[in-house]
Amino acid sequence: MRTTQIFLASSLYGAATLAAALDSGCFAPADRRLLLVANNATTPETSPALDEMPGFEQLRGRFDGVLSWNEAISPFHPGGWAPRPDDAPLWERHLRLLWDLGDDRIELAVESIQVNPALAVAQLFPDAALDVYADGLMSYGPTRNKIDPLVGERVRRLFHLDLVPGLKPLLLAEFGAEPQIVPTEAFVKVVAELSDGVTDPASDAVSAEVSAEVSAEVSAEGEGPVLLLGQYLAALGIITPAEEEALHVRMVRGAVALGHRRIVFKPHPTAPASWTRTLEREAAALEAELTVLDRPLIAEVLYRRLRPALVAGCFSTALFTASTFYGIPVARIGTEPLLDRLTPYQNSNRVPLTIVDALLPDLADGAAGAPKEADDILTGLVSAVGFAMQPQLRPDLRAAAESYLGRNLNNRTWRYFKRRRLTVLGLPGGIPVPRNATVRRVVRRARRLKRVALG
Numbered sequence: 001m002r003t004t005q006i007f008l009a010s011s012l013y014g015a016a017t018l019a020a021a022l023d024s025g026c027f028a029p030a031d032r033r034l035l036l037v038a039n040n041a042t043t044p045e046t047s048p049a050l051d052e053m054p055g056f057e058q059l060r061g062r063f064d065g066v067l068s069w070n071e072a073i074s075p076f077h078p079g080g081w082a083p084r085p086d087d088a089p090l091w092e093r094h095l096r097l098l099w100d101l102g103d104d105r106i107e108l109a110v111e112s113i114q115v116n117p118a119l120a121v122a123q124l125f126p127d128a129a130l131d132v133y134a135d136g137l138m139s140y141g142p143t144r145n146k147i148d149p150l151v152g153e154r155v156r157r158l159f160h161l162d163l164v165p166g167l168k169p170l171l172l173a174e175f176g177a178e179p180q181i182v183p184t185e186a187f188v189k190v191v192a193e194l195s196d197g198v199t200d201p202a203s204d205a206v207s208a209e210v211s212a213e214v215s216a217e218v219s220a221e222g223e224g225p226v227l228l229l230g231q232y233l234a235a236l237g238i239i240t241p242a243e244e245e246a247l248h249v250r251m252v253r254g255a256v257a258l259g260h261r262r263i264v265f266k267p268h269p270t271a272p273a274s275w276t277r278t279l280e281r282e283a284a285a286l287e288a289e290l291t292v293l294d295r296p297l298i299a300e301v302l303y304r305r306l307r308p309a310l311v312a313g314c315f316s317t318a319l320f321t322a323s324t325f326y327g328i329p330v331a332r333i334g335t336e337p338l339l340d341r342l343t344p345y346q347n348s349n350r351v352p353l354t355i356v357d358a359l360l361p362d363l364a365d366g367a368a369g370a371p372k373e374a375d376d377i378l379t380g381l382v383s384a385v386g387f388a389m390q391p392q393l394r395p396d397l398r399a400a401a402e403s404y405l406g407r408n409l410n411n412r413t414w415r416y417f418k419r420r421r422l423t424v425l426g427l428p429g430g431i432p433v434p435r436n437a438t439v440r441r442v443v444r445r446a447r448r449l450k451r452v453a454l455g
Contacts, residue, residue, distance in 0.1 A: 004104040005030040006128075008069070008121055010038040010078075012050045013298045014111050016194060017133055019059045020186035021109075021159050027131075030107065033062070034099070038069040038078045038117045047269070053296045055194035067099055069117055078117040083124060091124050111135055113155065113172070114144045122151045132172060133182070134160035136317030139169040140382055141351030142390040142397075147175075161187055163320040164355060166374035170386045174393050188325055195304040198297060224306050225262035225291070226255040227322075229299060229313030230275075232268035238342060238349070245275050247334045249282050251312050254333060254363035256286045264291045264306060266299060303328060312363050314338070315349070315356040323360075323371050330371065331363035332356050339415045346389040354385050354416050380404035381416065388421050405429050 005027060009015040015035070021027065041047035050056060051066050060066065069078055072095060083091045096102065106128040110118035113132050122130055132155055139160045152175040160169055162181045169179045228251045234241040248265070255263055265279055276292050283290035293302065299318035302308070303326045311322040312331045315338070322328040335357040342350055358378060361367035372378075384404040387397035405428035409417070414429075423430030 002031045002102070002104045003107065004032040004034060004101055005107045005109065006034050006036050006067075006121075006125075007063070008036045008038060008108070008110040008118055009050060010040045010111065010117070011298075012053050012056065012194070012296070013300075014133065014135070015050055015056070015059055016190045016298065016300075017159070017161060017182060017187065018109065019062050019190045021133065021182045022062050023190065024183045024186045026159060026180065026182065027107075027109070031104075032064045034065045034067055035060075035063040036067045036069050036121070040079045040117070044070055044077070048296060055197040055297070055301065058193040058197040059190070069121070072098060078120075080116065082116050082120045088124055088126070092126075095124060107131075109133060109159075113151065114147060119147075119151065122154070123148075126150065128154070129156060130154040131157045131159065132177065134158055134169060134171060136161075137163060137315070137320065137352035137355055138348055139171045140164065140167055140355060141348060142170045142386040142394050143172055143174065144346070144348040144390075146393060149175075161321070163317065163324055164359070164371075164374050164378075165324065167355075167379060167382065170351075170382070170394065170397075184325055191298075191300040192304060194298070195301045198301060198305070223309045225264045225308055226258075226260045226310045226312065227299070227302060227306060227308040228252070228255065228263060228265045229311065229316045229318055230265065230267040230271055231314055231316055232271045233314065233338070235268075236349070238338060241272065245278055247314065248275060248279055251333055251363065252279055252282050252288070252290070253286065254331070254366075255310065255312060256283075256288050257366055258310070258363075258368060260309065261288045262291075263288055264293055264302075264308070266293050266297075266302065269294070269296055300325070310368050312368070315353045317352065319356060319360060320371070329368045330360055331368040332360040333363040335362075336415055345418055345421050350389060351382060351385060354381065357415070377404075377408060380408065381413070385416055388417060388425060388427070391425055401427060 007018050009018060037049050037051050039047060039049040049068070073081055106125045108122060108125060108128045109131045110121055111133055112118050112135050113122060139158065152172065155172050155175050155177045158169060158172050158177045158179045159182050160179060162184055228248070230248060232244070233239050234244045252263060263283060267276060280290050300321050303322055308328055310329050310331065311319060312333060313319055314332065314334050319330045319332065323330045335353055338353055339357060342353065358381060359371040361369050380400060381404060383397050383400035387394055387401040409429045417429060419430060
């Protein structure tokens with residue numbers, strides 16, 4: 001029987017990770033390898049899919065064909081559509097005909113299995129072996145919600161980049177998924193290919209002369225510009241647009257305070273253009289030169305092309321690829337207030353935010369450099385946060401959480417927890433429950449109701 005491997009990807013970063021995994025022999029040989037592209041943008045019609053992005057042609061040769069998930073389920077949106085259980089067999093039959101799969105044995109590799117489109121694809125091929133490749137720093141956090149065992153128990157391996165050496169991912173561990181590192185050198189090699197396939201890292205709005213000046217300054221001074229990473233957190237409802245715009249302004253001020261005068265800003269593709277104009281005015285007032293790079297390039301390509309002296313941002317995964325893979329100094333900014341604002345507590349951004357806050361120097365303090373090394377204390381912190389986020393999915397982490405909180409809860413680490421959350425879960429740091437039997441019954445009932453609501 002013929003074996004066909006289908007790799008689902010929605011970003012160039014994800015496709016690069018898959019390419020590195022394939023180059024490293026992480027996947028067994030197959031008769032065919034197909035890349036299934038999903039465009040999850042709010043309005044896919046106005047945003048390029050990953051196979052239309054600069055550099056993708058360097059990856060295409062690793063696959064026997066490229067398919068479009070958007071076309072297969074049109075007019076539905078990939079992020080919001082899932083098959084009704086009774087319709088799943090009909091959809092599988094349709095896709096096998098559409099993609100010429102016949103009776104092939106299917107093997108799937110998908111990202112973000114907790115949500116669509118990955119979850120939908122997994123449901124449509126119920127007999128397929130299933131691997132997951134991780135979405136950056138989120139791999140170190142717990143699975144964000146309960147997954148149907150008919151899907152979760154099929155997951156064999158979790159492929160992830162070694163962004164925080166020494167830290168083991170929590171994602172999908174409840175199903176026994178085996179974490180497997182995609183070799184760093186393979187990923188860096190793939191990024192080099194992507195970089196070679198891009199003719200000019202500047203956007204159409206930035207002249208070639210500006211790009212030439214960046215390169216000339218790198219050569220003359222031996223140091224590149226500062227690269228600032230935008231994430232568009234306002235779109236996630238974490239902060240307001242005005243607050244995020246102010247955060248970007250603080251990034252510029254922090255870079256200038258460290259003595260840098262060449263600044264490159266990489267905005268999120270969907271961020272408002274007005275933010276760029278605000279940053280330009282701020283940079284001019286500080287006598288710094290700002291270049292905006294708004295082409296759809298992954299940050300790692302810019303690391304090679306611009307050779308930045310510093311990479312700064314809030315809690316982007318790209319901060320760790322900069323420091324761990326390329327040895328570039330990094331700095332964070334704005335993480336502490338976000339830890340307080342992030343809701344609900346089980347928000348999947350909490351672990352990435354926690355890791356960045358715990359390990360990276362703070363630009364607001366005039367600091368920049370390499371991350372702290374992961375140790376047992378960081379492992380304990382991530383386990384404690386992971387348990388507090390998903391106590392029903394990961395009850396096995398309770399002992400680790402109690403141990404960490406009992407020994408390390410102080411003024412510095414309180415930012416990672418909520419007293420009410422600790423109280424509900426009966427963890428150290430929570431409000432002690434009175435010994436009165438009636439009161440204890442009320443509290444236990446409240447905890448049960450809370451657990452039901454969280455479930």
